[in-house]
Amino acid sequence: MATETDRRSGASTAVSFPDVSGGQLLVHGGLVLSIFLMGLPLLLALVMSTQTTTEVYQVTNLQIGSDGLSNYETALSTYNLGQYMVNSFVMAAVIVVGKVALSLLAALALVYYEFPYERAVFVFVLLTLLLPVPVRIVPLFQLMADLGWANTLLAITGPYIASATAVFLFRQHFRTIPSSLVENARLDGVGPLTFLVRVLIPMSRGMIAGVAVITFVYAWNQYLWPLIVISDQSKQVVQVGIRFLQGASQSGLTQWGLIMAGAVIALLPPLAVLIALHRPLLETFSLQQK
Amino acid sequence: MSQITLDGLTKQFGDVEAVRGIDLTVESGEFLVFVGPSGCGKSTTLRTIAGLEDATEGRILIGDEDVTGLDPAERSVAMVFQNYALYPHMTAAENMTFGVRSSFESDAAMQERVQEAAETLDIPELLDRKPSELSGGERQRVAIGRALVREPAVFLLDEPLSNLDAKLRVQMRAELLELHRELETTTVYVTHDQTEAMTLGDRVAVLDDGRLQQVATPQELYDYPDNRFVAEFLGNPAMNVLSVDVVEGETTYAAEHAEFRVPLPDHHDADLSRVAGSVAQFGVRPEDISVRATESGRQTSDGTAADESATAPQTVGEATASQTVGEATASQTVGEATASVTVTEPLGESLLLHCDVGEDSLRVKTQPRTAVSPGDTVVLGFDRDRLHLFDPDDGTTAYHSSPKGEAAPTRTVAEMQD
Amino acid sequence: MTETTKPYDSTLGAALLLLPTLVVLVVFLYYPALLTFRLSLFQTLLLGTERAFVGLENYVGLLGSGAYHGSFLISVAFAATVVLGTLVVSLFVAYLLFQVEVGESTYLVAAIWPYALPTAVAGTVLLFLLHPTLGIITHYVEALTGVELDWFTSGPLAFLVVALSAVWKQLGYNIVFLVAALNNVPTTLTESAKLDGVGHLRLLRRVYLPLISPTLVFLVVVNTIYAFFGAFPLVDLMTSGGPSGATNLLIFKLYRDAFEFSSLGSAAAQSVVLFVVVALLMWVQLRVSDRYMHYGA
Known part of the structure; x- marks a missing residue:
């Protein structure tokens, strides 16, 4: 698939489209419009994140706000988003490294070792696709409590560092x-x-x-499990941290500018990873399809 | 210097028996080629010698040491694979040194060895390149260099030239021979290509269905095949084999076919009593059959023959009645079979005729530019020194028409001019 | 090809390499999953400190619960809406990407970014932009259509807003796979259809959709699983299941029953129902992709 897109990528930097037919103009128009619509909420959030609460409440005000980046500073420091970001980074890093390492070892055994019940072991690994967190959530929570892992990094990483998908891909x-x-x-x-x-x-x-990109995006997106197993706010991850921002209000008005700033902050790391590593990601997806 | 001894070597994959009890000794310094159709067990045998497969039964000795249970790394073998097996992320030099056990006193000594191997193979300027920057031939040189650096007791090559184009294959073949003459390392080489087998091997081992059919020098295999499989596998186009009755003649036995009768010369090595009075498979190679035109043949092919006579330097019509145009000379030709030509295939250096002889059909290799056309009737003769009989039941050879001596019988120059 | 044996044969070595993965899977996946089945047969009393075996009573309770029926129907309708919405929009964008002659890879990166969009972020941003009184998008839509979009009180509207957020998040992933699938259609087919003067819509419907149907099935399964499990943050952040249960997805009900109302036995039974849903989806995908594999071979 990547090669399919690469085939035409050389031309993508061209500024003018000399041979564009009427049909192609429509296609370009359709694409620009679709991509604009998909990105519009994000653009609006970016604009609003710079506005003061008063400016936000003037619903149709679309000017860059007078608050500049102060919403971001407030979110990161006063509302502890900085701490949540660090927690999310540590969690995602541990899951990525752990999952890649464990899956490489498992795939090494499955492909290069002769051992009994090889097929059964592989099926045993694959069948865990049937067991997403909600299917085992209550006992898993109790298990964490029994292990004394509640409110720790172990609780939000341990259950995620083995993966059928990664073993399968490797x-x-x-x-x-x-x-x-x-x-x-x-x-x-x-x-x-x-x-x-x-x-x-x-x-x-x-x-x-x-696999690292897929895992990072997946780990960063975790919400339900940290919400349940982490009750100590200072150890919470950023996705749940956004929830805490919703309570932020100033003289009875919800500080939506601040909340938008928080949302943008929580989006940036996976977005950066995706943009930087979109090529290997696309290649990996194309292997997954086979 | 190490010889390799295979003693009752057997390899099974589940219920499938890939190698069935091979006994064979590869002499020290010998270049031995395993050849056979795909699935005959030749690669498995090689891989079992290397230790990549465990022998199910039997023993493998390298030198005097029984290596049957040893790890591949403990056998002092180096292997060259068909797909080169180079690591794509390493340079040629890194490929050659990766995994070399630290038998070298220093890194410098190892680098020197790499340089030496590269010079032997004429690739010193390629050492810093990655496989993706090398051509197929260059990659195979690096792969061979890998093996050289290890200075093993035994080289094992598994179809190393099969991924190269025809011209490069011929060139590399010559270089491999030269390399072997220089190093004199015991070498086992696997190929499905009979030309490669014949040109490279000091001896050639023919395998079929997991069994060793025959081991001999290339010429002996060709001239004195031990069974019908070897006879038909080697040689292109393949040997003709047809059913005959072996009958007692006035002085010798003869092979009797519905359309011809060929006397079978007696000699000290011949024992025809085994097949006398019964059916046997009569084998003769296409180049050992000679062709004569007949009066009727000339008449039936008049039109076409006349057309071709303008360009053909020699036509059947101009030949005297006794002159033959086959590769066998008249003095040794025996038998006389009337055949009708069905297809002619000009191969450049020769002309291949497909002829119907009664119910059977024969391939005949004759001189190029012979004016024979489909539909012509010709008379075929057989080279009396090149006849074979095979047992109709088990395919083993019952008779060669010339005695199998220490050296294959050769014709003197005088005989050839006769 | 000759059969070959795998290079390493130490069973102990293989076991050691597999051990970390298997331990994690057994301890954190299989073992809790089995406990879920067991727990679903018990009733928990006194905030979970005591248990009583009740057999299938929890399941019977779910069968007879109007709230659970409602939640189940809403989840199914939600999944259907998300699947349909996501596939229609992504197919449109993917088809444009497939048709465009210049700049495909740039457009592709610009179109797949929602893959990186965390669900909680999508929910938060749209919660504000679609806010009945403060949302700028709501403002303009209301101005254009004259319809009042108070989804804080209207159940169906809230359902649509949550579904819209889910679709937005899923677009990136779907577009990636659809573009790949379209690019795998042999160009000769397209060319011969074009020579016959087949129009775009018919080409899409009669040539491309059948050929990429394995990918479509895969995406239906992925999007359904997302709608059932991944949409939790949307409900939690945007509607808390309301208004009057209109967005009370199974996953959200499960969460509240387990961690707010501490009815662990019933929650476990709900988990088992979700397991059946996943198992069914996987089975469908396996069956279909199997069939197409035979078809292709």
């Missing part, structure tokens, strides 16, 4: 690598872990980046 990718490469390594007595680190990982950079 397994698919490893299977496309010619077996003669590992046989060559074996003739030299190169062990499986050395082979993983020196050969498989360098050869899977794109796939690892793709």
Whole structure:
């Protein structure tokens, strides 16, 4: 798929469209309009996030507000969003690193090891797709309490660091690598872990980046589980943190400018990751489809 | 220097027996080629020698050491794969050194060895390139260089030239021979290509259905196949095989077909009693059949023959009655079979005729530019030194018409001019 | 091809490599899931400190509960709305992306960004922009249509607003997969149809949609699962299930029953129902993609 888009990407930087037919003009118009509509709420949120509460309450005021970036400062410091962002980053980083590492090891075993019940183990891993958090939420919460993990980083990362999808994707990718490469390594007595680190990982950079983006976006998006298992506000993640902002009011008026600033802040990290790594992400998606 | 001994080697994958009890010794310094159709077990045998597959039964010895249970890394073998097996993220030099056990005293010593191998293979300027920046031939050189750096007791090559184009394949073949002459390392080479097998091997081992059919020098395999499979597998176009009755003649036995009768020369090595008086498979290679035109043949093909006579330097019509145009010379030709030509295939250096002889059909390789056309009737003769009989039940060879000596019988230059 | 054996054969080694993944899956996925089944057969008393085995009573309770029926129907309707809305809009954008001759990759990145949009952010932004009195979008829509959009009190409107937010968030993911699927349609098919003078809409309906149907099924499943499970932050932030239960999705009801009303047994039974929903969806996807695999081969 990526190659399909790459095929035409060379022309995408062209400023003028010399040979544009009437049909193509319509297509361009349709695309610009669709993308504008999809982005419009975000643009409006950006504008409003600079306005004072008074300006926000003048509903149709679309000027850059007089508050500048002060809503952002207030949200980050007074309303603790800075702390929530750090918490989210730590959570997402632990989940990404943990999931990639565990899944690489599991895929290494599934593809390169001969062992009994291999097929059953793979199916056992895949079947966890049937068990999203809501299916096990009450006992999982009790388990965290029993383990003494409530209100800790462990509670919001531990259940997420193993994944059927990541194991599946790495397994698919490893299977496309010619077996003669590992046989060559074996003739030299190169062990499986050395082979993983020196050969498989360098050869899977794109796939690892793709899985990392998917995992980061997924982890950053977590809301329900942190809401339940983290009751100590200072340990909360940013998605739930936005909820706390809703209570922010000034002389009886909800500070929507501040809330929009918070929403923009909570969106930026995954958006940046997506833009920076969209290529490996698209390639990974195309493998998932097969 | 190490010889390889396979002792009753058997490999099963589940219920499938890929290799069925192979006994074979590869002499120290020998270049041995495994050849056979796909699925015959040749690659599996090689991989079992390497240790990539565990032998189900039997033993493997390298030198005097039983390596059957050893890890591949402990066998002192280096392998070259069909798809080169280069790591795409490493340069050629890194590919050559990755995984080398620290038998080198220093890094510098290893680098020196890499440089040496690269010079042997004529690729020193490619050492810093990644595989994606190399052509197929260059990649295979790097893969061979990988093997050289390891200085193994045994080289194992699994169809190393199959991914190269035809011209490069011929060139690399010559270079591999030269390399082997230089290093004299025991080498086992797997291919499905009979030309590669014949040109490279000191000896060639033919495999079919997991069994070793015959091991011999290329010429001996060609001239004295042990069974019908080997006879038909080697040689292109393949040997003709048809059913005959072996009958007792006045002085010798003869092979009797509905359309012809060929006397079978007796010699000290021949024992025809096994098939005498019964049916046998009669084998003769296309180039060992000679062609003569007949009066009637000339008449029936008059029109076409006349057309071609303008360009053909020699036509059947100009030939004297006794002159043959096949590759076998007249003095050794025996038998006489009337055949009608169905198809002619000019191959450039020769002309291949498909002829109907009664119910059977024969491929005949004759001289190029012979004016024969489909529909012509010709008379075929057989080279008396190149006849074979196979047992109709198990395909084993019952008879070669010339004795299998220490050296294959050759014709003197004088004989050829005769 | 010759059969080959895998290079490493240490069962212990394989077990060690798989151990971390299997431990996490067993401890945090399989074990709690099994406990859910067990818990669904109990009634919890005194804020969960005591339990009594009640057999299938929790399920019977759900069957007889009008609130649960309502929540179930709303969830199904919500999923249908989200699936339909998402697929129609993404198909439109994806088809344009597929048709455009210049600048596809730039447009693509600009169109898939909602993939990175956290659901809570989508809900928060639209809560404000569609606010009945303060929302600028509401203001202009009302001015243009003359209809009053007070979704804080109108159930159907609240349902639509939440669904709209869900669609917005899902667009990116859907567009990625649809563009990929369209690009995989052999160009010869398009060309021959164009030579026959087939119009765009008919081309889409008669040629592309059938050919990309496996992807469509996959997206129907993904979007349904999102509507059932992922839309929780929208309800929590925008409507709290109201007005009068119009947006009380199963997942939100489950959350409240478990963590506000502490009826853990009933909540567990609701989890089991959700498990059946996921299992059904996965089964549909497996069946369909299987069929198409045979079709293609």
